[in-house]
Amino acid sequence: MEEMVEIYKKYMPQVYKFLFSLCHDVHLSEELTQETFFQAMKSIDNFHGDCRLYVWLCSIAKHLWYKELKKKKRETAAENAEQADYRNLTENSAIQKVEVIELYKKLHLLEEPVREVMYLRLNADFTFKEIGEIMGKDENWARVTFYRGKQKIRKENRHEM
Structure with missing residues (x-):
C-alpha cells in the first residue's frame, strides 16, 4: 500500500496533466486521475514492466477518457446544443x-x-x-x-x- 502512495505522489501530476490535455476540464481531470490510480491499484498485479509505469498509467487514463467520451455521447441533444450556442458571441x-x-x-x-x-x-x-x-x-x-x-x-x- 505504501508503494502505491509513492507511485501516486510521483505520477499524479503528470497523469492529471495528460488527462487535462484530453478533456480540458479541471474537475473531470481530477476525477479521472483518481479513477486511474484506483484502477491501477486494482490491477497492479497485471503490470509486468513491459513499459514504463508512467506509460501504463497514461494508457489506463486514456481508456477511462474514452469511456467518458462514450458516456458523453449519450447526453441529451439539448446539452449538446447548449455547447454549440454561438448567438452571444461577438462577430x-x-x-x-x-x-x-x-x-x-x-x-x-x-x-x-x-x-x-x-x-x-x-x-x-x-x-x-x-x-x-x-x-x-x-x-x-x-x-x-x-x-x-x-x-x-x-x-x-x-x-x-
Missing part, C-alpha cells in the same frame, strides 16, 4: 471560434498517432520528450510526427483556397 470571437473548430476538424481527420501527438502538443503543451514517453517512442519521433501532421494540415489549407 470576431465567432469567427475565431469557427477557425478553431475547422482546425480541430482537420486534426480529427489525421491518423493515429499523429492526431494524438498534435493534441498533446497543442492542448497540453507537453514537451516532445514527454509526448515520446507517453506514446512509448523517443523525443525525435514525437517531433517528426508533429511536424508531419502540421505539414499535412497546411497542405490541406492550401488546397482549400
